[in-house]
């Protein structure tokens with residue numbers, strides 16, 4: 001076995017030698033080889049000598065992050081990944097920069113940079129070259145810049161000429177300015193991620209031309225203006241994330257055409273004008289996150305039961321009014337329901353407790369009223385993940401509850417009313433002191449009430465006081 005291995009090694013080595021010696025049959029063009037070495041040197045620093053370290057980068061001395069393929073009998077570089085993803089990856093120097101030679105790699109399909117342009121010392125911010133990208137237009141399918149804080153300036157419009165691109169990811173860099181208008185020309189794109197930069201300006205109408213798009217993530221920028229109705233043409237889309245921007249206006253009803261959409265996150269913007277009924281057509285949705293927008297209107301403007309795949313529904317901080325509709329309780333996959341900090345009124349339906357997978361229901365900070373009619377078992381199961389505090393007119397019927405399961409931060413109802421009724425009656429001297437004490441306990445409620453446990457205590461004492469009052473009166 002060992003012998004065979006050694007023999008094979010020499011055979012391989014021999015054939016490589018003969019290639020190299022015969023010159024004309026060299027497996028890799030010298031220009032391609034030199035371009036690769038020079039391009040890499042620009043990123044990792046002049047100490048890096050490719051021809052010394054990796055004489056045969058597509059053959060027996062592979063470079064971590066570099067892939068090759070054969071075209072017309074010659075090796076060419078097809079992928080270049082720069083940045084510390086593996087122990088022996090190419091890591092960048094503090095003055096990493098783009099060299100012309102990068103753009104001479106004519107079969108480059110994948111180019112990615114992770115945590116490469118990060119220098120914060122001095123004035124080492126780098127911008128993307130503008131003029132060269134056209135040279136890669138015939139080959140480049142995936143371009144990624146992730147976590148390069150010192151990569152600043154505008155996104156060059158010339159990226160819009162990379163007509164074969166299927167994935168463009170510019171995530172967590174320092175880009176400023178607007179999204180180039182001509183990104184609408186990248187009609188092969190399946191993924192467009194520009195999240196976590198400082199981009200401004202509007203979302204252009206012609207992004208609606210990217211009809212093969214599966215993922216559109218423009219979150220965590222400062223984009224403004226309203227959503228173009230053309231976005232509704234992105235009917236293949238699976239994920240749409242526009243959260244944490246300054247977008248405004250009415251949500252276009254055309255969004256409802258995205259029948260395959262599973263994630264819709266528009267949270268933390270300034271959208272207004274109510275929920276659109278057309279949203280109920282997006283029945284692939286698993287997550288709807290619209291929190292922190294002054295959208296307003298009523299919850300039941302949508303027939304929720306059509307969205308039967310919904311697992312996460314976050315509609316907190318939206319200025320919603322009206323009741324919590326019963327149809328929410330037909331969302332049988334629902335795990336999270338966030339309706340906090342709205343202006344919801346009425347009494348929440350105990351049917352919500354029938355949601356089989358629900359693990360959090362947040363109703364706090366509304367104007368719900370009446371008796372909470374959920375079961376003790378439900379409160380026990382949910383604990384503080386049933387959040388109904390900060391609804392001044394809401395209470396729970398104490399008689400039904402074992403002490404430890406009272407809903408957190410909600411006051412007990414009936415007994416207090418009873419006590420008030422009783423206190424209006426003439427009181428005998430015997431229970432006068434008791435009444436003062438009773439008031440003191442009530443005042444204490446807002447403080448201890450925050451601990452679910454305190455309520456139990458208060459509840460019990462109130463009951464006791466009540467019984468004693470009655471006794472004294474008889």
Ligand SMILES: *[C@@H]1O[C@H](CO)[C@@H](O)[C@H](O)[C@H]1NC(C)=O
Nearest residue numbers: 037041046048049050051052
């Ligand atoms: C790499 O090293 C060789 C000698 O080992 C030298 O001839 C060549 O100029 C060096 N290349 C670079 C780019 O520094």
Ligand SMILES: *[C@@H]1O[C@H](CO)[C@@H](O)[C@H](O)[C@H]1NC(C)=O
Nearest residue numbers: 121122123124125126152153
């Ligand atoms: C950094 O570069 C900008 C122009 O890109 C210049 O205005 C500024 O003065 C430079 N700052 C330092 C500290 O060199």
Ligand SMILES: *[C@@H]1O[C@H](CO)[C@@H](O)[C@H](O)[C@H]1NC(C)=O
Nearest residue numbers: 205206207208209230232233
């Ligand atoms: C969107 O599709 C409609 C037809 O459904 C078409 O009239 C419109 O031009 C398209 N918009 C864009 C920006 O592609």
Ligand SMILES: *[C@@H]1O[C@H](CO)[C@@H](O)[C@H](O)[C@H]1NC(C)=O
Nearest residue numbers: 212234235236237259260261
């Ligand atoms: C939606 O998804 C289905 C199933 O994956 C697929 O067959 C269909 O082509 C998709 N629709 C669009 C418009 O991409």
Ligand SMILES: *[C@@H]1O[C@H](CO)[C@@H](O)[C@H](O)[C@H]1NC(C)=O
Nearest residue numbers: 220221222243244245246268
């Ligand atoms: C909302 O988005 C802005 C960016 O537009 C961001 O600065 C802010 O931290 C976000 N707020 C929350 C609560 O996420």
Ligand SMILES: *[C@@H]1O[C@H](CO)[C@@H](O)[C@H](O)[C@H]1NC(C)=O
Nearest residue numbers: 317318319320341342343344
């Ligand atoms: C709730 O409604 C009241 C009265 O209509 C209004 O003053 C308040 O701003 C609203 N609150 C929210 C969070 O929309």
Ligand SMILES: *[C@@H]1O[C@H](CO)[C@@H](O)[C@H](O)[C@H]1NC(C)=O
Nearest residue numbers: 343345346366367368369393
């Ligand atoms: C809460 O609802 C009650 C009616 O149930 C109403 O009288 C009151 O004004 C509302 N409070 C707020 C802050 O909207």
